[in-house]
Amino acid sequence: MQRVGVFVCWCGSNIAGTVDVAAVAEALKNEPGVVFSTDYQYMCSQAGQDIIKNAIAEHNLTGIVVCSCSPRMHEATFRKTAAAAGLNPYMVEIANIREQCSWVHKDMTTGTEKAIILGKAAVAKVNLNTPLTPGESPVTKRALVIGGGIAGIQTALDIADAGFPVDIVETKPTIGGKMAQLDKTFPTLDCAACILTPKMVDVAQNEKIRIFSYSEVEEVGGFVGNFDVKIKKKARYVKEDICTGCGACVDKCPMKKNPNEFNLGMDNRPAIYIPFAQAVPKVATIDPNACNMLKNGKCGLCARVCAAGAIDYTQKDEIIEEKYGAIVVATGFNPISMEKFDEFAYNQSKDVITSLEFERLTNAAGPTAGHLERPSDGKSPKTIVFVQCVGSRCDACSEKGKEYCSKICCMYTAKHAMLTRDKYPDTDVYVFYIDVRTPGKNFDEFYRRAVEEFGVKYIKGMVGKVTPEGDKLKVQASDLLSNKQLHIDADLVVLAAAIEPDKSARPLATMLTASMDTNDFFTEAHPKLRPVESPTAGVFLSGACQGPKDIPETVSQAGAAASKVIGLLAKDKLTGNPCVAHSNELMCNGCSSCERVCPYGAITYEDKEFRMPNRTTKIRRVASVNPAVCQGCGACTVACPSGAMDLKGFANSQIIAEVDAICK
Amino acid sequence: MQKITRDQLVEKAVALLSDGTVSAVLGWSRGEFDYDITPAVFKSAEEVKENFVWNDFCGANFSKYLVAQTGKVEGKILVFLKPCDTYSFNQLLTEHRFDREKVYAVGIPCEGMADIAKVREIVGDGIVSIEDDGESLKVSTLYADAPVLVGAKDVMAERCVNCKSKKHVAFDELMGEDGEVIESARFDEVARLEAMTPDERFLFWQNELSRCIRCNACRDACPACTCEKCVFDNPDSAVENKAPANSFEEKMFHIIRAFHVAGRCTDCGECSRVCPQNIPLHLLNRKFIKDINEFYGEYQAGAEVGSRAPLVDYTTEDLEPGEVFERGDQDA
């Protein structure tokens, strides 16, 4: 029989407000096995934990039940507390009387009744708990970073700095990501290229870092410390190690009219191309959909002009298999499609553009060499309307936009408006805003400068519709503060499009078995306390794949993710989750049902000799579980007809005890 | 009713025993009457010659015995398998329940077995002898002056009337001709129950299952129930009991048992044959088979060795548990 201690947490008034905690503690005193029961304001506080530790020593407890918040919140905390007091951490059970009780029920009687039942269920379970010891597995000391934007670059550099090898996988021909497309960065207005490209060079030159550009992750197997990853290196038809990036092929290529992705299709590039001057690796890539040689076997001009002989039309996709100890996801973001926003006439007029397009239009390396020209006729716009929150902050059921605030638009719009007024003072610049959100160091000052020093006209209100008429864009908008409807003849309309996670994130999440929210942003293991870890062990998050972020935030998160990876790779061995399946060999039939449902291949069979009646023996085939590979889902336990397979920590008997306690 | 004769089988068994191919024979042994046949392990040609029997009451499926007997017998064991038995044989091999190398399987044709209860219904009690003249059974009783002739088809067991296959899916040697898989009407009764209202179905099963005495004959005869330790015998399983204490336990036993063999049951019908209380237990298994066929595509357990049972398999497009009933509603 266990000696169980029960600790009921008030969580201030979070629990105590709707649950009579003293009554819960009192009621649970009479449960079988319970020898001690108490309540306290904050069990998770040091003082609360001390109460638990003292009770364990004083009452010689063999198991504890904490009635508190969700186990997803503080189970780990209380397990540590128990361990510190010499109790096996798996002798702790949590009754979730906050999220699943006090917070959802308003009435004290109801809340208290339910809390008592949940407490009884936890006591019933802990009575059947057994001490568990985690198994150990080795760690492959190499990290994989998926995505080569600023997030991936920074993470890789930081990990490499600590001495661990890192591979970066980037789908584009070059690393650099969105930041490489930007002109200036807020709030300091330094040139994006000037601060990013040196980092890209660092990556290229770092001996610990390998870049797999133009590559994708194909398959992920294994588990924390021991991931097996297949990376597909797409054929670029140029030998990466030989190409010098001289650009002769790019100049000579006759197939020049292909939309230039780097400039968002606002100009063209040849079939063989280097995305931009500072690309890393600075290697040409042939677009197989545009190259006449690859499509029709005619041309071959680039091969002829290549002094290094780097062109290889026969190149094939290559699969690279590598083992990693940790994986960092840095797949970044994209602006959402403006297709559905008919009211802004994005599809009707070339002069309605997104902010990222505006960024390229003002970039010295962009399609207009940095001159602000209207895409339609190349004229200088005299009146520019910026529209904020296009597709951000929409209703949850909106088909057009996203529910969240995209976070970076307020600041880049202020930047665009300010820079326009700075370079072209005779331009009228209107910014329609709902709220201006500037929580960041020097952010609000930046926005105020745009208004006060640069004379940007900020109007509280929204654009209702944009109608192209002649060479003008008729903008109809509301000015809420003066309670007027405005009609502006604009030359250029710039839409601050919401941002969304890259489309590659969802399939990747499936491969990684990492969870995502409904917007396809990766979920953190804990929104506050573990913001750079995914709930899947060994998978870390860096940058906008986790949520909208600006550059400083991305870089700091990248560093944080790197430090978590370093912490993991620095270990020689990992202790696993001890809540794994195990087979009772005496009952096992060896029927293979469990093996067939195991997603991890954790179950193998062996022939074992068993003693039978009357000093005879029999050899039978029985299952055995590899605890390092088993993740503890329990699929096998139900597949097993004899009940030989059970799950530690969630045993049949434990769950049944909970059912019984709840259904009393 | 049977096309192959006892003498042919005895000859085969004696030959295989004599040339050392096998050291034991799993066969049917003569009883007190013509119908009470006991499965037996024959160790010598003499025993076979004396006691081996083959007639219309040799229904027992020997596959399950191989699990225990292959471990006990030195050398190979000869087993005679009717077509339906071969499915169980394969299913047990799929589940690695016996060593194929230790078995010499002889497939024998089967024209369907008789059900003594059906015979009794026609001729009454006091059966002293039954002779098979091919088309009909000649039954003598204590109370009739002359033997009564009953048509073989009229007394055929339900599972044989709805025979799913005359084809042997496993054997080392085949005696007689092999048959074909049959399009049987075996799901008709399930469909009839499905068409009832839930209340009617509840009453139907309440009436049937209330007769259960938990003798475990269904489980112990079932070739899919070969667990080293059945959950219903395991005091730690929380469902163990030696008697159905009430109607809940009656239902639970049969639901769990059917669920445990779902996707593995070959529909051999042993459960219903052995039930002393005549509960149509095979209907529960057939319900699972019918559902699985409809939800996930046709699947016959034991048709081949190594196939993946539907409940340990999946596709990403499977129907949702809730859709099971939408489908049913459309049917109705």
Added chain:
Amino acid sequence: MRKCSLDSINKIFGKIAETNKLYLPVDGSDGVAVYTKWEEGKEWSNALNTVRSPKDFFFPQVENLMEFKTSGKNIELTDIREEAEDFVIFGVRACDVRSFDILDRVFLTDPVDSFYASRREHGVIVSVACSKPSETCFCQTFDNIDATNPLGDVTAWKTEDSVYFKANTEKGEAFMKKIESLTEECDDTAVAAEKDKIAAIMKKLPLKDLSADAFGGGKTDTFFNVPEWDELSATCLGCGTCTFVCPTCQCYDIKDFNTGNGVIRYRCWDSCMYSEFTKMAHGNNRLSQKERFRQRFMHKLVYYPENNEGIFGCVGCGRCLAKCPISMNIVKVMKKIGGKVNE
């Protein structure tokens, strides 16, 4: 001796049912006779016997013994015994009547099983002679079972058109009193004729020559280690059918059921064929199916007579012959190891 016409038998049932619960074999939906509580519309089955024996009424498969509740260190016991009501079991065959004698020797000797005793006290057994015994019948093998003249509180004979009654005990007399107005006094000519008719059939039964003489008390060593047990038990499935349909099997297990609001202590039939039978702290004492199989037959044929003045623990009802999934049964065992058939 009194009689009534077969047509008016339902009136007699109605009369008894006024004051007592009356159980008798009635054909079920599947055509098989089951002891059923009589009510208007239920007809007495013509079947020879039921699958489940009338033992169930005195020793039910599941029986709650008591309830208890614990709170902290306190335990609170509740006696949940229901005082048995008076009831009548009608239509019991000679073999099954004998089974009560066998059960009585177990349950009514010290310490008396008060649950069983109470039911025995309240139950009236009306036996009926077997006009049409089956080929599986072998009650003649055992002394003092007379299918022509069964025991019980009242004996009945059913002929083509009438039912005859004779009281054997005080309870029987009371029963006769109750139905007096519906029956008429008669002599025993018809009954004697019926007895002769049955006796003639009994002589034709295929198992008429089966003898139990080789068995009995003191024969443990003779039979315990005979090699035939291996062969006989080789294909035993280990199910409990034989024990559960047997009118004399009396083993039970006592179990606790935690309802969540207390514990119900109940007993339920157990079977010596089960692997968990009489499992003890050290494990099971009969590990192989052969041992379990042997136990059952040794108990019926040797152990029981040894402790009960030579009375065998089998009544020859033939239920196990009919119901064993592999048709292995006590007759086959007796013939195999008992040596010769009685000449």
Added chain:
Amino acid sequence: MNKNFIQEEILRSSGVNPKKCMKCGKCSATCPAYDEMEYHPHQFVSMVENGDIEPLMNSKSLYRCLSCFACIDRCPRSVQPAKLVEAVRLAVVRQQGKNHLTANDIPELIDDETPQQLLVSAFRKYTK
């Protein structure tokens, strides 16, 4: 009639939750009848939310809304201002006790300023 009661009735009959409004003004920006209206669509939303309903009911511009539903289509928060306008109109009608209309009643109600749309929707509503 009690102010809160009217507010509740309007919210219930329109099914609109004005609390969802983030006060961006896109409804007013998109409204073709904006200049005709005394109270603009975004004001409708905020005034109903504040229980400030009498001025709306008394406003002549109540019938200037064309029920074109542009505001409903464009609102990023799915607030549906036009449904509120419709609900306020209904509240006015209710207060006047006029809850039934036959086709014969219509001609005399028509004046040049009444939008067609209103007539159609009124007819649909009061002839059930």
Added chain:
Amino acid sequence: MQVKEYKPLIVAFCCNWCSYAGADLAGNNRLNYPADVKIIRVPCSCRVNPMFILRAFQRGADGVIICGCHPGDCHYTSGNYYTRRRMAALFSMLDFLGIEKERTRVEWVSAAEGAKFAATMNEFAQTVASLGENKRLEDLRCKK
């Protein structure tokens, strides 16, 4: 005498990764659902053995709901696919025995779907309440 209002007892098995987190989120957002819904945490919906479901009914539950990650989102990649097959088969069998099909349900609730969790529980509780007490899979011994 006042008649005690009938409140169905509902056992909800929630997978640790999605649905349990969804339930937590419902709590975070203070979304109400009946207190008669009691949650049991399991690592994955595929941990739910049919025996647990029957056990709950035996012990007095009126409805049992199993919540897991959406198909394709299982933390263990395929656990919920097995759940889907097992429960489809089991529920169909319960229905075959005449047990009200509305008493059992499988619902996919992600960690982000706190609102769906609460709505599902409200709706399920209502459905089960409208069926009344579980009579067809009850164990009278447990109903005192």
